Amino acid sequence: MTSNEQGRNAMARNRVLERAGSERLAKLVEAAGDATPVSGLTHNFYRYPARFSPKLVRAAIEAFTEPGDLVLDPFVGGGTTLVEAMVLGRHAIGADISSLATFVSEVKTTLYAEPELAALRRWTDRLGKAIDIFAPIRADSKYDDLGYLRHMDGIATWRLRKANNQALSSAKRLGAPRLQAFARCAILRTAQWALDGRKKLPTINDFRDTLFKNAEAMIVGSRN
DSSP states (O other), X not given: OOHHHHHHHHHHHHHHHHHHHHHHHHHHHHHHTOOOOOOSTTTTSSOOTTOOOHHHHHHHHHHHOOTTOEEEESSOTTSHHHHHHHHTTOEEEEXXXXXXXXXXXXXXXXXXXXXXXXXXXXXXXXXXXXXXXXXXXXXXXXXXXXXXXXXXXXGGGHHHHHHHHHHHXXXXXXXXXXXXXXXXXXXXXXXXXXXXXXXXXXXXXXXXXXXXXXXXXXXXXXXX
């Protein structure tokens, strides 16, 4: 191959790279203006404060990294960056001072095998019997310390506190720490829904039904 041919080939390669770079930049700019609700995969496991668009994260990862690269998020928050990096074939590391952030991020990025998802599905089927306002409970003080029962210590919220305790007790019966973490995340998500700026608190039936729906949706998200 002559030097002229080598030069032409190099110029052609550069044009291809420039075009690819322009396309990635255009996608990044478009994604930055995206205002659609956060959805898909495991992104809705928990409504972490100040979440940002998975579309923007995905566009940024595609623009600045290649498959197999390492993506670092030093303020991981709800784990959006880690989830998108994994889906795009990148390695990912996240850190955060918040124990809630690291817990949610770990659950969102755990790869569950089909037998584990089947066990979680059976747990959701048992929630109807596990949450019973007339049944006794064995409260575990560690859940108070971890914040699972926060804002549920008033007269108006004692029923929700009892339902939450019963759900947490049922999660312990899953045995494997990975499965217990998944169930606790579903319970946290439901407790957040129950208390989030509501003028009227949901009934125990509403809480039970929403926990079932949340857990079902999370199983689908994990499988995806």
